[in-house]
Amino acid sequence: MSYESNWGSLISQISSEELSLKDLITKLNYWDQFNPAYQFKSNEFIEKNTVNIIYDNNIKTVTIKEAASLKRQSVMSTIGSQIDDSVDAVIELGSGFGRNIFMLYEEFSSKYPNVTYIAGEYTAGGQDVCSAIVKKYDLPIISLHFNYYDWSSLYSFIIEKNYKNICFYTSYSVEQIPYLDKQLFLDLLKINNIKFTHIEPVGFQMENGNPQYSGNPNYNQNLIQILTDLENENLIKIDTYKPDWFCGDGGFHNVGSLIQWRKI
Numbered sequence: 001m002s003y004e005s006n007w008g009s010l011i012s013q014i015s016s017e018e019l020s021l022k023d024l025i026t027k028l029n030y031w032d033q034f035n036p037a038y039q040f041k042s043n044e045f046i047e048k049n050t051v052n053i054i055y056d057n058n059i060k061t062v063t064i065k066e067a068a069s070l071k072r073q074s075v076m077s078t079i080g081s082q083i084d085d086s087v088d089a090v091i092e093l094g095s096g097f098g099r100n101i102f103m104l105y106e107e108f109s110s111k112y113p114n115v116t117y118i119a120g121e122y123t124a125g126g127q128d129v130c131s132a133i134v135k136k137y138d139l140p141i142i143s144l145h146f147n148y149y150d151w152s153s154l155y156s157f158i159i160e161k162n163y164k165n166i167c168f169y170t171s172y173s174v175e176q177i178p179y180l181d182k183q184l185f186l187d188l189l190k191i192n193n194i195k196f197t198h199i200e201p202v203g204f205q206m207e208n209g210n211p212q213y214s215g216n217p218n219y220n221q222n223l224i225q226i227l228t229d230l231e232n233e234n235l236i237k238i239d240t241y242k243p244d245w246f247c248g249d250g251g252f253h254n255v256g257s258l259i260q261w262r263k264i
């Protein structure tokens, strides 16, 4: 998988850079979102160069530095807004090397010390980079194998730990799965209390979504259908439904829509 080969080279950069966790996370945001050369960029570069982004449905031209800050804000105001003292675990499905989970941990771990942060990722490369950051900064973050086509190991882990109140989220990982299996959600709905945030390029599946902003035929085709079915079956309540909400790169071919729901 191409992700795996790209992420592997990060491990040596992470181990050689002497940065605070917060600074590393900030740099990883520039790197992943805005720099296809896969290198850390200078402050001068990120303060001078601009990029067109979509934030909260509005198109803006901002510096790369500002764009990374809005990217952080997009995570905090959505996934972050679901975290509080009552939550046992925050779990990302398809986490890559974990840039979102590190951001959330760094923001909320002192405020809500009892929450466990879990990065569920399919590729060994993503898990390896995640583990390298965890090791370097001695963090209590758990890196786990997760596969959208066979979620049994993640599910067993949740049952073993007896987590009762979980915030799940997905960020551009459902996109990778052309047809999700509804049974994944039916199984997760067996857990006492769950909430989900999705930031995924599924606007073309949504009412009022712009088909030009997403709609890659190789990407996910059925997230909204599954969630609508679950809501019609009175199993979930969709609280937030915003097509074409965020995009951190100028092409606008893969704009993330925001959907938040909870078990009822």
Ligand SMILES: C[S@@+](CC[C@H](N)C(=O)[O-])C[C@H]1O[C@@H](n2cnc3c(N)ncnc32)[C@H](O)[C@@H]1O
Residues within 6 Å of the ligand: 003, 032, 093, 094, 095, 096, 097, 098, 099, 100, 121, 122, 123, 126, 146, 147, 148, 149, 170, 171, 172, 173, 174, 176
């Ligand atoms: C575009 S990346 C997004 C990574 C991360 N969520 C983020 O926002 O930085 C897509 C992710 O989906 C993961 N993925 C692809 N196929 C998967 C599968 N079958 N099960 C779980 N994750 C998968 C990839 O390995 C990758 O981590």
